Amino acid sequence: MITLASFERKIRRAAVAIGALLAGAFSFAHPAAAAPLPLFPFFMAPPVQSEPAPYMQSPQVDDERPAIEQPARFRRQIVNYPTREATGTIIVDTPNTYLYYVLGNGQAIRYGIGVGRDGFTWSGVQTVTRKAEWPAWTPPAEMIARQPYLPRHMAGGPGNPLGARAMYLGGTIYRIHGTNMPETIGTQVSSGCIRLTNQDVSDLYSRVTVGTKVIVLPMDRRADSASGKRG
Structure with a gap:
């Protein structure tokens, strides 16, 4: 005669056996089940971190493509430059491919520049009559x-x-x-x-x-002549 207690014991033994069988089957089918599941299933690749796009910035000076390395002498710098010209005057030293912005007290900011090629240099005194940001270009006749x-015309922008x-x-037609083409600085x-x-130029x-x-010196004249030195 099966008592209630013996029946409950048989039920418990059967439940343990079934649990063991299920655990074994799961372990066989998924040997790495105990390890954390990967973030992406095997049929999906994780997203690739792409490199920044090449220069596609809007025409903002601070965001433009990296400048090439300039020779030290053409880098913008404050230099000693005694002159009789007033503070704020621009002096273009054509033969040495420098532009000086007079600060006063015997100093100036010196910039490296590119100038006219042979037969296209000029000299004289002019004034700035207009300023433009990202100017359009209409080549003169x-x-x-x-x-x-x-x-015949080109809109302003990084390619201009x-x-x-x-x-x-x-x-004049000059500006x-x-x-x-920053590599042309220091050339004619x-x-x-x-x-x-x-x-x-933005600075x-x-x-x-x-x-x-604006004082533009001729090719055969030293920058010293603009500083008041003679002889």
């Missing part, structure tokens, strides 16, 4: 005649040859402007305009006002 392949800023000189390459890196632009005096 004289330039079109020499280089008919040039565009005038670069980030431009300061227009008197009623002090930036460049999208332009059609007469004075070019600086975009970083440097100069922030200091210059309309009416600023």
